[in-house]
Amino acid sequence: MRYLSAGESHGPALTVVIDGFPSNVTIRKEKIDEQLRRRQQGYGRGYRQQIESDEVQVTSGIRFGKTLGTPITLVVQNRDFKNWSEKMAPFGDKPENLREIYRPRPGHADLAGAIKYDHEDIRNVLERASARNTATLVAAGALARQLLEHFGIQVAAHVVELCDVKAAQFPDTLEELEARANASPVRCADEAAAEQMMARIDEAKAAGDTVGGIFEVIVRGCPIGLGSYAQPDRKLDGRLAAALMSIQAIKGVEIGLGFEAARRMGSKVHDPILYSGTRYVRSHNGAGGLEGGVTNGEDIVIRAAMKPISTLYNPLPSVNMKTKEVEPAAIERSDICALPAASVVGENVVAWVIADAFLEKFAGDSLEQIEDAFQAYQARVSQR
Numbered sequence: 001m002r003y004l005s006a007g008e009s010h011g012p013a014l015t016v017v018i019d020g021f022p023s024n025v026t027i028r029k030e031k032i033d034e035q036l037r038r039r040q041q042g043y044g045r046g047y048r049q050q051i052e053s054d055e056v057q058v059t060s061g062i063r064f065g066k067t068l069g070t071p072i073t074l075v076v077q078n079r080d081f082k083n084w085s086e087k088m089a090p091f092g093d094k095p096e097n098l099r100e101i102y103r104p105r106p107g108h109a110d111l112a113g114a115i116k117y118d119h120e121d122i123r124n125v126l127e128r129a130s131a132r133n134t135a136t137l138v139a140a141g142a143l144a145r146q147l148l149e150h151f152g153i154q155v156a157a158h159v160v161e162l163c164d165v166k167a168a169q170f171p172d173t174l175e176e177l178e179a180r181a182n183a184s185p186v187r188c189a190d191e192a193a194a195e196q197m198m199a200r201i202d203e204a205k206a207a208g209d210t211v212g213g214i215f216e217v218i219v220r221g222c223p224i225g226l227g228s229y230a231q232p233d234r235k236l237d238g239r240l241a242a243a244l245m246s247i248q249a250i251k252g253v254e255i256g257l258g259f260e261a262a263r264r265m266g267s268k269v270h271d272p273i274l275y276s277g278t279r280y281v282r283s284h285n286g287a288g289g290l291e292g293g294v295t296n297g298e299d300i301v302i303r304a305a306m307k308p309i310s311t312l313y314n315p316l317p318s319v320n321m322k323t324k325e326v327e328p329a330a331i332e333r334s335d336i337c338a339l340p341a342a343s344v345v346g347e348n349v350v351a352w353v354i355a356d357a358f359l360e361k362f363a364g365d366s367l368e369q370i371e372d373a374f375q376a377y378q379a380r381v382s383q384r
Ligand SMILES: Cc1cc2nc3c(=O)[nH]c(=O)nc-3n(C[C@H](O)[C@H](O)[C@H](O)COP(=O)(O)O)c2cc1C
Pocket: 046, 107, 108, 109, 129, 130, 131, 132, 134, 247, 248, 249, 250, 251, 309, 310, 311, 333, 334, 335, 336, 338, 341, 342, 345
């Protein structure tokens, strides 16, 4: 399975074309829209989210609520385009009063992008570098998720740290964790920590500053054996890390104990293997569900660290690329914190990678063929 996305933040629309998705999978539009809505939310988001009300349009590959097995095209309109139609026009002359951007923002793609693609106006860079494109990743992930649901695989995410505030209380069940995260303005299941996180966002806003943090994604219900140790590019840990690192502003990924594993003795890291009478189980899950790049049947637990938003209302020094004078970096309308939104993007890109690995293992052109392969494998696994 693969996809290609396209679109500028203030252009007419964002588009993603998905190839290799099997036929006869039931898809509900409301489930895609629900993920798009979740991505738009979160304490600390900027004014743009009040303009947008993201909704998917399907222009190919689905008929009467079922996939056809042929390319699926998902489109998300940018409502803001009506305010940008002259400034973002594909053809015609530049408007006389166009405000061009020459002062790159530290932390954004501005400087490197302007040099790499030979652009004078940094808008030509930021329009595509913008995390607005994560709407397409979420739409694709929301489709993948509906395939995973059919096989009892759940994906959830929650915020565990925001700036220097850490969540300390975690609910016992995944359902409760998900419900509490969904109810929290910062998508954190620990209510007391969530209050402090919101205070940090308020402080950052008042100071013209920004904040980042860490979110955790949990996948429950994966069979043993997704991914492979046979080639580096087939290892599922690497594929998941790449997907998360590809989200704008994600600077670190850890699986299971992650960096903490490096500080402990092996006996305090690895998970003893037990047999329940029907299946192999672990007494804890330091590996985060992955050993040798292959799922081991435990929950996949993966965390991603997001740097603070690059646009500062109290900007850092930069250089005017036209005059070479030192000047404050440009200010674009911006989020103060987009960590809750990034956690939703994280959930959906992880869902995509898991669905991709699932389809490799249980290959088939239709849902029925995949079900046959899955059931045959489950029968074999129960003999081991
Ligand atoms: C959901 C989300 C929203 C974001 N919103 C903004 C924003 O409003 N302003 C901004 O400067 N950066 C924002 N960012 C971060 C930039 O997109 C990011 O700093 C930039 O693309 C460079 O990231 P990189 O160094 O990881 O490539 C956002 C990131 C995400 C994931």
